[in-house]
Amino acid sequence: MLAKIKGLPNAMPGIIDRVSKVALERVRIAEIQRIFEEGKCRDGAAIDSRRKARKPREGNYSRSHGRRRKERGRGTDRVNLDYTGTHRNSLIVGESGGDIVYGFSDQEQRLIAEGHEAYRRKDIYGVSDNALELAKKSALAEIRFLIKSAVK
Numbered sequence: 001m002l003a004k005i006k007g008l009p010n011a012m013p014g015i016i017d018r019v020s021k022v023a024l025e026r027v028r029i030a031e032i033q034r035i036f037e038e039g040k041c042r043d044g045a046a047i048d049s050r051r052k053a054r055k056p057r058e059g060n061y062s063r064s065h066g067r068r069r070k071e072r073g074r075g076t077d078r079v080n081l082d083y084t085g086t087h088r089n090s091l092i093v094g095e096s097g098g099d100i101v102y103g104f105s106d107q108e109q110r111l112i113a114e115g116h117e118a119y120r121r122k123d124i125y126g127v128s129d130n131a132l133e134l135a136k137k138s139a140l141a142e143i144r145f146l147i148k149s150a151v152k
Helices: 007-011 015-037 063-071 107-120 128-150
Strands: 091-096 099-104
Touching: 007 015, 007 063, 015 128, 099 107
Parallel strands: none
Antiparallel strands: 091 099
């Protein structure tokens, strides 16, 4: 059996990073879908305004912002934090300090996220349990693939 897996030690450099990238990319995809397509917080509740509207609204938005969204072909029936796509596209998997990480590509987008959470008093951007489960499954599948590739 040892003769059959002799390629595994040579494949080891970079495996942790590779598996981390696969798992975190799965997290990124799941979280983008949850936040920007489904309009849900970490706990599954709808992202909405934290207070009751005093003025007439356009869907779940103020009348003026709702109109701007409609002009751009965006919906107003639920809050999804996607207007231009910049914020959505700023969630990335990258490298920081030698580690593979998931987060915002720049400080400005991170501050925007913090503002959304503070305004609504909700955990929007925290990684959901569902995304963690998907990440675990993706990591295991990648590990199995790497072992199968090394065992010949």
